[in-house]
Amino acid sequence: PASPKAEAAESNELRSPIFVVLGHVDAGKTKTLDKIRQSNVAAGEHGRITQQIGATYIPRDALEQKIAAVARGSDFKLRLPGLLMIDTPGHESFSNLRSRGSDLCNIAILVVNMTSGFEPQTFESIRMLKERRIPFVVAMNKIDRLYDWKTTPDAGFAATFAKQTKNVRQEFDGHLKRVILQLSEEGFNASLFNENPDERKYISVVPISAMTGEGIPDLLLLLSRLSQQMMAEKLTFQENIEATILEVKMLEGQGTTIDVILSNGTLREGDRIVVCGLNGPIVTSIRSLLTPEPLKEMRVKTPFIHHSEVKGAMGVKIAAQDLEGAVAGGRVLVINERMSEEQAKREVMADVSHLLELISSTGRGVHVQASTLGSLEALLEFLRQMKIPVGSVAIGTIFKKDVIRASIMLEHQKEYATMLCFDVKIDREAEALTKELGVRVFSANVIYHLFDAFTAYMKELESGRRTDLSSLAIFPCVLSVVPTSIFNKRDPIVIGVTIKEGSLRVGTLLCVPSRDCVEIGRVTAIEVNHKAVPVAKKGTSVAIKIESDDPKTFGRHFDANDEIVSRLSRESINVLKDNFRSEVSKEEWNLVRKLKTVLNFI
């Protein structure tokens, strides 16, 4: 007997698949979303495309109209109730939708700019799609840019391509080959969509123009067909709800609300729900389920329609008590006979507990604040790789309390009094406080920009630390005095020396082991033939200047018979080990060991 899932699939009970649009900046993601959203009035579109919460819903009627140009005459039968398109293009939508256990993205469109080919975020998008095993198609965009291209607005690709000259086609072929090659370099077989020998093995490339609408019917038909064929089981409508919070928002008259993508199942007014919060699960009841009014008339008081129930897939706003602590990217579950309150609490918190483990147990480290759980996770992963400890995290707008938390590090480790903020607003008072307290804020809306800025800062700190330390970093050396070259006996001492072992650098603190290790001062200059040099190597003879706050005298505190050595200390040796390891040779380490004995501090 057929499984219930397969039966449901047979009996047409599919839910709407959810898709996202990804790609490099300027590839045309927004334009593609706009084009898909646009009602084609000329074609007499029936079903209304509606703006949902965070998403656009394309109902079956509208979809049928949109694909008519290429579906006509084919044996394709549309069985989906519609398509739900996530409105945020690019990586942000992805990190919003990162929640585990939810089916938030069934298929993706990877938009590639035909003339520039693959770009950094194209690779990045592919990496994310691979990681999450999301099927995708490639939209090779901007075909209208080909020289001499003849446009037929909103036409299917085959029809418009048939009208192009031989030169245009040749040029097109070159671009197509490159995209296919680049996909193969990423480990994917790919093919022009209408020549695809096996859609399970080859990625389809659909040439489109988001400007003129050419190829868009093919793109939507392909999405619909692939969804139906490959995901019939997944897309079967079910009663268990799957929902993810996109945003937590204040709404006048309703208090804090959550914008949710309901992937599957039915939400009803009055349902007891469990919502993910950073400080623990939130249990509450749905007061209202809202979607935007299709026509935004000025007379309408509230731009929202109330629903007694909403079926997935759909974007919906939930108003309820106690939602202040809800976190975007977290899940929403309904308590019912299949799901106990305890089980729901455990499940919604699963994502968070995994993240909280990445926070240092001492509470020492940078503060991280992000718009969603997904972006928080990406930031924490980045910092883990950079080996930068995280002291605290928060989600949503930055308030004074967050700045105060970050400022605690000023007393412990100044460089960690830093806030890494992704895609969040900062409250005015909080911003003033960061300046007042000296907390550094890195903020960006593109996660990679944030990584770059912070990496640059850490490098800068590192080199700053090395200059600070160079006064502390003492390299080992043994010197003897050149008796014929005593130029100045005191304050400053200027004498000729020969480097017998190690190397001598400006800044080295010197002492005389044979005279109770008396410190004679720091080398402030080294000269060879009247030319200043920073370092003198073993075997050379140079003139050096020695200065000290407590000046010593040549002839009294030491003389030409005494050996002079670097004044090493445990601390200075650690500095060498931690910061200058690559600059110290094996021979020099041996000398360090020897001097430790001479200086009597092993």
Ligand code: GDP
């Ligand atoms: P996004 O950063 O990926 O969202 O890219 P946009 O949709 O904002 O597009 C970037 C630029 O390319 C804009 O100036 C668009 O008008 C232009 N553009 C996008 N798609 C097309 C297309 O198919 N043809 C042409 N000629 N220009 C396009």
